[in-house]
Amino acid sequence: MNRNTPKEELILQAAEALFLTKGYTNTSTTEIARKAGCNQALVHYYFRTKENLFQQIFIKKLMSLFAEFMKTRPAGMDFTESLRERMGMYFDFIEANKQLPFMVINELVTNSERRQAFCEELRTNPMYMQLYRQFDNEIRQEVVAGHICPIDTADLYMDIFSLTICTFITLPIYRLLFQLDSEAERQYIRRRKEELTTTILKRLRP
Amino acid sequence: MNRNTPKEELILQAAEALFLTKGYTNTSTTEIARKAGCNQALVHYYFRTKENLFQQIFIKKLMSLFAEFMKTRPAGMDFTESLRERMGMYFDFIEANKQLPFMVINELVTNSERRQAFCEELRTNPMYMQLYRQFDNEIRQEVVAGHICPIDTADLYMDIFSLTICTFITLPIYRLLFQLDSEAERQYIRRRKEELTTTILKRLRP
DNA sequence: GTCTATATAGTGATAGAC
């Protein structure tokens, strides 16, 4: 209902960019205002507090991240192909939101209140658990059917998660260390995606 | 030469604990002083600036991390067993310094000057590159000998790195989410170590 | 070496003019 005015939108964009690269504490409302091309007071006019502004962005991002998990198993494929497809989609989404994993983890690790709130949300909202159970059932069935080797779903999930997000969390360092231009960076990311897929699928071989 | 007085040591310990859990910006010298049981001015007396204090801890930690990589290949084993052994040692070291990966990555990602300095150090100090080459040669030989399947050393390295540090970076969240007591946490970590080893060794199978 | 007191600067946030 409260349609975004141009200025409000500019502030949101500036804040998002800054929070993503430097984190919450390292970003000041003055800096956000400067980047948005307005006065610092206006930031507080629209969002009252810095914390509010951050939450708005943070939650929106978390939602989009979650929505990505909701993608269901593509039909007409065997499990291995379907998993390959879904890992690829997940990886691509994170690639399109390169800085998101770091920001989320950074805030959840350094800020105990946010961590508390996040875990509370995961624990109370049945949607997340249901989604996990669905994946878990799928894995168990494939194991029983002998299509993949025995593995705990939590382990598999953590493997995929680790290999995906570490690529992007370390990217700012990697980029600088090897002086990657954007084309070289793109290639590097493609390679990591390949490698991740290979590793996980080999892991699952009976 | 400048032997640590008790107070100085207390300040160092307090600072280390706080920097590790909350990061640089979220930690104030006042808080460090409180935790160390002294006045805030004393922190500045010993280390002059907060940045100085941080660097001292940060560099010491990075050095110990690096020293861990220096461990040479245990003799009298074939490559696979030796790699398993070394991955285990690396994992155990990180476990003994659970919060280190997050702090290092956090500072290198959010603070571009520190990132610059870090990359400069890696690039100019021949020791690091030499260490990498050594590992690279080892891998190539094993590939040629047909003992392991073809893989790029950088990919293998990144796989091991990702699976190891993600375990510990996400630990504060995981711990809270599943209400792990210290025994359950220990078990979880043991499992992740097992899983990491399995995954990597399967990845290398011809 | 350790303290109190304080200088200086920056922060988030609000009041009020336009």
Added chain:
DNA sequence: GTCTATCACTATATAGAC
């Protein structure tokens, strides 16, 4: 809706007493 001015607060850092 957007600005200037300003408040209250906290931070780092230093000066100076003991």
